[in-house]
Amino acid sequence: MKRIYLDYNATTPLSEEVRAFYTAELLDYANGSSLHEDGRGVSKKIERAREQVASLINAKPHEILFTSGGSESNNTVFNTMVTEAKKRGRRTAVITAIEHPCVLESARRLEEYFGFEVIRLGVDSDGVVRDGAYRDALAKKPLIVSVMTANNEIGTIQDIKSLAKQAHAAGALFHTDAVQAAGKIPVDVADWDVDYATFSAHKIYAPKGIGALYMKTGAPIEPLIHGGHQEHGLRAGTYNGPSIAAYGLAAELAKVGLADYGAHTRALRNRLRDGLLSKVPAVKINGHPDRVLPNTLDVSFPGAEGESILLHLDLLGVAVSTGSACASGNLDPSHVLVATGLGPELAHGSIRFSFGKYNTAAEVDYILDELPPVIARLRAISTVKA
Ligand SMILES: Cc1ncc(COP(=O)(O)O)c(C=O)c1O
Numbered sequence: 341m342k343r344i345y346l347d348y349n350a351t352t353p354l355s356e357e358v359r360a361f362y363t364a365e366l367l368d369y370a371n372g373s374s375l376h377e378d379g380r381g382v383s384k385k386i387e388r389a390r391e392q393v394a395s396l397i398n399a400k401p402h403e404i405l406f407t408s409g410g411s412e413s414n415n416t417v418f419n420t421m422v423t424e425a426k427k428r429g430r431r432t433a434v435i436t437a438i439e440h441p442c443v444l445e446s447a448r449r450l451e452e453y454f455g456f457e458v459i460r461l462g463v464d465s466d467g468v469v470r471d472g473a474y475r476d477a478l479a480k481k482p483l484i485v486s487v488m489t490a491n492n493e494i495g496t497i498q499d500i501k502s503l504a505k506q507a508h509a510a511g512a513l514f515h516t517d518a519v520q521a522a523g524k525i526p527v528d529v530a531d532w533d534v535d536y537a538t539f540s541a542h543k544i545y546a547p548k549g550i551g552a553l554y555m556k557t558g559a560p561i562e563p564l565i566h567g568g569h570q571e572h573g574l575r576a577g578t579y580n581g582p583s584i585a586a587y588g589l590a591a592e593l594a595k596v597g598l599a600d601y602g603a604h605t606r607a608l609r610n611r612l613r614d615g616l617l618s619k620v621p622a623v624k625i626n627g628h629p630d631r632v633l634p635n636t637l638d639v640s641f642p643g644a645e646g647e648s649i650l651l652h653l654d655l656l657g658v659a660v661s662t663g664s665a666c667a668s669g670n671l672d673p674s675h676v677l678v679a680t681g682l683g684p685e686l687a688h689g690s691i692r693f694s695f696g697k698y699n700t701a702a703e704v705d706y707i708l709d710e711l712p713p714v715i716a717r718l719r720a721i722s723t724v725k726a
Pocket residue numbers: 349350408409410411412440442488490491492517519520539540541542549550551
């Protein structure tokens with residue numbers, strides 16, 4: 341059976357172009373810091389990739405720090421705040437309740453070990469940061485504000501430009517985790533005027549284990565990994581030349597293909613959404629109706645458990661995600677859906693479909709044929725009724 345992959349927010353395959361390029365690059369083994377011709381060749385490719393990644397997000401090349409991915413980029417920003425707190429005499433961090441765990445945990449570390457106050461902003465039922473709560477948090481004169489550009493589960497997009505402007509007016513630094521936004525919607529760090537932004541290669545058809553941190557010129561930054569001169573001493577460790585080069589190509593392709601990508605995934609997402617709404621009683625679409633990633637559809641099926649739906653779809657050849665983190669042995673409902681006010685039953689019965697460039701309308705139609713009877717069966721045996 342040919343598998344149908346609808347989990348592009350978890351990770352993407354290498355695109356055909358990136359795969360061909362990357363496999364050739366893997367043969368280029370030289371150390372990008374070596375002074376000989378071989379090393380200089382790798383260094384040139386790294387600088388080319390820096391330009392390509394910068395161009396995707398409208399940054400200057402020197403504002404791009406290559407890291408091992410989104411988690412490291414986010415950790416680097418929060419780690420920087422330890423020294424920055426001493427310099428600026430501020431010790432409050434503002435985040436949202438729906439951030440990725442690598443932000444939530446980095447902030448918790450500041451709270452637990454470095455005496456920070458962490459304000460976790462709630463969101464409205466669509467997943468949008470509430471204006472009033474944001475203003476109240478800024479009144480506490482935070483050191484750093486971190487709000488994700490787009491949520492990985494429900495796809496809700498925040499107004500980063502306005503949030504950054506307000507944070508700056510309160511004297512705070514502003515960071516956004518833009519891992520899920522890049523390649524799906526326009527990202528313009530200069531126009532948004534953020535101090536830091538986080539990116540990951542494996543969400544845009546490039547290899548895993550590589551990513552970037554945008555640091556606005558002059559923004560303070562402390563290395564997380566010490567002991568090497570790479571990245572101007574900001575990130576030690578021998579360069580992963582092939583992955584960086586492949587990331588550069590993927591960024592260039594993402595920029596060129598952005599409009600088509602949005603149109604293609606949005607059409608598939610809407611086809612599935614409309615089909616489910618007409619074929620399955622009492623479904624609830626989570627996330628903002630318009631300010632949402634074009635490829636992301638999060639749906640609650642009251643009266644049916646998310647994990648059971650996922651396993652049935654898996655047997656039917658379809659790969660999706662649930663909101664709850666069952667893979668880690670934790671059956672708590674999604675912290676994102678709970679933050680939007682969903683009760684445990686709806687939060688437990690949610691499925692995230694996330695589309696990508698290799699999905700087709702025929703795949704959506706297959707799901708629309710196969711999923712409704714699965715939901716009906718699960719509801720029939722459930723003790724909780726829809
Ligand atoms: C919003 C968000 N931030 C950060 C990450 C972590 O990125 P990486 O896997 O590159 O460490 C992810 C990946 O799932 C994500 O969705």
